[in-house]
Amino acid sequence: MSGFKTNNRTIKWLDSRLPVFSTMNHHLIDYPAPRNLNYLWNFGSLAGIVLVVMIITGILLAMQYTPHVDMAFDSVERIMRDVNYGWLIRYMHMNGASFFFIVVYAHMLRGLYYGSYKAPREVLWGLGVIILLLMMATAFMGYVLPWGQMSFWGATVITNLFSAIPWGIGDALVTWLWGGFSVDNPTLNRFFALHYLLPFIIVAVVFLHLWALHAFGSNNPLGIDAKGPQDKIPFHPYYTVKDLLGLGVFLIIFAGFIFYAPNYMGHPDNYIEANPLVTPAHIVPEWYFLPFYAMLRAITFDIGIPFTGITLIDAKLGGVLVMFGSIIILFFLPWLDTSPVRSSRFRPLYKLFFWVLVVALLVLGYVGAMPPEQPWVTIGQIATAYYFAHFLIVMPLLGKLERPKPLPASIADPVLKPGPATNQ
Amino acid sequence: MKKLAIIAAAAAFLGLAQAPVVQAAEEVEIPSHDWSFSGMFGTFDRAKQQRGLQVYREVCAACHGLRLVAFRNLADLGYNEDEIRSLAADYQVEDGPDENGDMFMRDGVASDRFPAPFPNENAARMANNGALPPDLSLITKARQQGPDYLYHLLLGYQDPPAGVEMMDGMYYNAYFPGHQIAMAPPLMEGAISYADGTPATTQQMAEDVTYFLTWAAEPNLEARKQMGMKVILFLLIFTGLLYAVKRKVWADLH
Ligand code: HEM
Numbered sequence: 056m057s058g059f060k061t062n063n064r065t066i067k068w069l070d071s072r073l074p075v076f077s078t079m080n081h082h083l084i085d086y087p088a089p090r091n092l093n094y095l096w097n098f099g100s101l102a103g104i105v106l107v108v109m110i111i112t113g114i115l116l117a118m119q120y121t122p123h124v125d126m127a128f129d130s131v132e133r134i135m136r137d138v139n140y141g142w143l144i145r146y147m148h149m150n151g152a153s154f155f156f157i158v159v160y161a162h163m164l165r166g167l168y169y170g171s172y173k174a175p176r177e178v179l180w181g182l183g184v185i186i187l188l189l190m191m192a193t194a195f196m197g198y199v200l201p202w203g204q205m206s207f208w209g210a211t212v213i214t215n216l217f218s219a220i221p222w223g224i225g226d227a228l229v230t231w232l233w234g235g236f237s238v239d240n241p242t243l244n245r246f247f248a249l250h251y252l253l254p255f256i257i258v259a260v261v262f263l264h265l266w267a268l269h270a271f272g273s274n275n276p277l278g279i280d281a282k283g284p285q286d287k288i289p290f291h292p293y294y295t296v297k298d299l300l301g302l303g304v305f306l307i308i309f310a311g312f313i314f315y316a317p318n319y320m321g322h323p324d325n326y327i328e329a330n331p332l333v334t335p336a337h338i339v340p341e342w343y344f345l346p347f348y349a350m351l352r353a354i355t356f357d358i359g360i361p362f363t364g365i366t367l368i369d370a371k372l373g374g375v376l377v378m379f380g381s382i383i384i385l386f387f388l389p390w391l392d393t394s395p396v397r398s399s400r401f402r403p404l405y406k407l408f409f410w411v412l413v414v415a416l417l418v419l420g421y422v423g424a425m426p427p428e429q430p431w432v433t434i435g436q437i438a439t440a441y442y443f444a445h446f447l448i449v450m451p452l453l454g455k456l457e458r459p460k461p462l463p464a465s466i467a468d469p470v471l472k473p474g475p476a477t478n479q
Numbered sequence: 480m481k482k483l484a485i486i487a488a489a490a491a492f493l494g495l496a497q498a499p500v501v502q503a504a505e506e507v508e509i510p511s512h513d514w515s516f517s518g519m520f521g522t523f524d525r526a527k528q529q530r531g532l533q534v535y536r537e538v539c540a541a542c543h544g545l546r547l548v549a550f551r552n553l554a555d556l557g558y559n560e561d562e563i564r565s566l567a568a569d570y571q572v573e574d575g576p577d578e579n580g581d582m583f584m585r586d587g588v589a590s591d592r593f594p595a596p597f598p599n600e601n602a603a604r605m606a607n608n609g610a611l612p613p614d615l616s617l618i619t620k621a622r623q624q625g626p627d628y629l630y631h632l633l634l635g636y637q638d639p640p641a642g643v644e645m646m647d648g649m650y651y652n653a654y655f656p657g658h659q660i661a662m663a664p665p666l667m668e669g670a671i672s673y674a675d676g677t678p679a680t681t682q683q684m685a686e687d688v689t690y691f692l693t694w695a696a697e698p699n700l701e702a703r704k705q706m707g708m709k710v711i712l713f714l715l716i717f718t719g720l721l722y723a724v725k726r727k728v729w730a731d732l733h
Contacts, residue, residue, distance in 0.1 A: 090732065132547050132617070135699070142699045143706070292728050300725045303718030310714060314707025315519060318620060326621040326696075327613075336656070 058085070082269055087287035088294055089275035091466050095169075096273065096294075097301030098162035103261065104302060105155045110254050112148040113197075120200065122247035124240045127202035128328040146317040152194050153320045154309055156343035159187065167388075168409055170397030171274040177389040179267035184385045186260050191344070191382075193253040196246040198341060199238075203325030208338045210238045210246070216351070219372040237331065278397025279462055286466035337426060345423030346416050351378040352427050353439040377439065384446050391446050393454025401460040408449050415441045507654055509627045512686075516626075516693060519708070522701050523694055525557045530673055531691025532556060534684045537671045539615065542607060542662075544595040547616035548695050551589040555698055556691075563589050570594055608648040610661030619689070619696045626693050628654065633685040636664040 059077035061067060070076045119138050121130040134141035163183065166172055172180035199210045214232050218225040234241025272281070281287050288294075312319060320342060324335050340348050354373035359366040368376070384391075399406040415438045422435040515524045532553070535545065550567040558566070567587035572594050575582035587594070595614075597603035604611055619625030631654045639651035639658075649659040666681045673679055694700070 129547070136547065136552075142703060146703075288732065293732070296721065296725045296728050300718065300721040303714060303721050307711060307714045307718060310707065310710050314703055314710065317703070323621050323623055323625070326617045 084291040086290040088273055088290050089466055090288045091275050093276050095165040097298055098158050100298040101158045101305055102162055105158055109151050112144050115144050122244050124243055131201045146313045150312045168399050170278050172388045173397050175271050181386050182264040189253055189257045196250040199246045202329045204327045204335050205322045205325040207329035208335055209340055212338055216375050219375045282465040339424055346419035347378050349419040349423035349435045350381050350439045353435045392450045396459040404457040405453050412445045509624050511627050512630050514626055527687045527690040528556045528694055531687035534688040535691055538665055542612040544614040545593040545616050546614050549592045608661055615692055617696045619693045626689050630685050630689045633666055
């Protein structure tokens with residue numbers, strides 16, 4: 056790779072003092088990437104672009120929004136009706152949140168399928184999990200801002216989870232979070248402040264994420280390390296154009312929702328102004344939280360010492376621990392997976408269990424949208440049990456029991472062609 | 480095969496977003512009606528919207544507010560400035576305080592919003608047997624399958640089936656969740672005489688007022704769909720070009 060060259064004296068002068076140009080060149084132009092990345096590797100750059108779209112539309116919305124319980128709902132309707140293209144900005148931001156999760160979930164499943172979390176990319180993966188947690192907090196607080204019925208009741212249900220913490224800490228914590236004795240104006244104000252802040256923290260963590268990525272470069276569909284320059288190609292023009300093509304396809308689908316089904320992923324109750332005196336028939340979170348909501352509700356029993364009647368963890372606290380645990384567990388993936396082989400392509404058994412996990416997640420998502428009645432409770436419990444078993448039992452055992460298929464000698468290995476080594 | 484599985488998984492995931500719908504609709508299946516504003520090329524129908532405005536003003540406005548809609552917005556329905564000015568002047572709105580510090584009533588102007596029928600919630604409940612008639616500004620977005628639901632709700636009054644015990648002051652409605660609604664059947668055959676001479680059947684009025692209220696809830700629907708066409712057409716061409724460029728750039732690698 057050639058390094059950064061220019062004849063422009065001003066640029067040379069600046070670059071020798073603050074090497075922005077050579078750094079950009081190093082990371083975006085010459086940056087060597089495996090030659091066989093498939094389209095699942097597009098989701099990282101897509102997530103970055105969606106993040107930028109969210110920040111821009113969010114700042115525009117904030118210029119017209121009023122974070123006060125008496126005015127928030129109407130100020131959003133004013134944006135929809137009276138602000139020039141306000142409806143467009145709001146629908147982009149609203150659907151952008153859903154698409155952000157679609158993109159990031161795809162990005163994570165890609166990592167899971169190709170073993171991208173394994174050494175030496177553990178820190179990269181862990182930073183990803185931190186981003187996911189920050190995204191969830193941001194999305195949750197953002198949903199409260201329009202101050203509709205689901206905003207209010209969702210906020211009430213979720214903040215109340217903290218009251219599960221025992222020894223009186225929980226209740227004190229909830230009062231502190233609310234800034235009062237229920238979700239009210241102080242809550243709305245601080246949620247707005249934090250909702251504005253967190254995306255910029257996400258940007259910072261994304262930088263660390265990319266820094267960690269560029270320490271070793273991308274994994275690839277074969278999961279083997281590059282053996283030499285013949286296995287790599289410069290990021291530009293190969294992956295710039297491929298990422299752009301993916302962006303084009305993404306934007307077509309995104310635009311389809313914004314212009315033709317802008318409220319498809321929302322809940323109609325959020326077009327009713329918040330009313331603390333009227334509880335909606337079913338309080339459901341946004342779709343991207345449904346699998347976690349199902350895990351929260353799966354714990355319907357107290358956990359204690361058998362035959363003594365002593366309760367150690369009541370059902371509510373158990374549900375909260377399981378829900379947060381379902382994400383915390385992802386931090387430990389690099390060490391729970393004992394197989395030295397990264398890609399599922401060479402792990403027939405792991406591949407099978409990967410798809411079982413995907414099914415379990417879809418089932419959990421469905422159960423999360425159902426009322427907490429049978430048979431959904433039992434189905435949710437089984438799927439939750441599988442989710443944890445997948446990481447705590449299946450993954451450690453498979454590494455020992457499974458016989459992986461033989462790995463190719465290198466990414467460019469001509470014997471493999473026209474097999475999976477080419478991009479697909 | 481793998482790609483298919485991924486697409487199927489993504490589709491199932493999107494389908495999940497609709498799961499709550501299944502849940503709410505369990506109670507009653509709402510048949511879908513043919514609306515000119517649905518679909519990619521959907522537009523409103525000015526004549527129906529204007530008649531719907533008349534239904535709202537002469538019937539629903541007795542109980543329901545429309546607080547997010549201003550008279551000036553009625554230009555969307557094809558009214559000119561003079562028509563809007565005289566329509567607004569039919570209403571009395573509170574203004575003030577004047578130099579003596581008193582509030583006073585004056586004729587409405589184009590920038591005013593539709594005044595509420597009751598001074599406050601308690602007065603509204605008092606007049607309606609304890610029930611609260613909701614503001615209708617967003618009603619078609621605040622209900623699942625909003626326009627279909629509204630249309631069928633207005634026509635869904637029936638005699639209660641045998642064995643159903645009706646509460647005091649409640650009416651049986653096939654489409655209202657729980658079937659007991661505190662709103663008396665608002666539409667009566669020929670209750671109004673349309674300015675354009677259309678016979679005022681209950682179906683006609685229900686359809687017209689749904690057109691009007693769908694516009695009230697989503698006044699930018701037409702602009703949105705028209706812009707969508709242009710944006711997506713552009714993106715299709717842009718992405719097609721990128722596809723060609725990508726193939727060309729990658730050709731030397733294969
Ligand atoms: C704001 C959200 C995120 C952004 C903007 C982002 C951005 C990126 C980008 C641009 C890449 C390189 C391109 C690619 O491999 O697709 C990448 C790689 C990666 N990301 Fe993320 N990411 C985000 C969230 C996450 C999350 C939530 C996780 C998982 C917990 C994660 C895990 C990874 C891993 C393991 C890689 C390396 C993949 C490989 O080389 O095979 N990321 N990320």
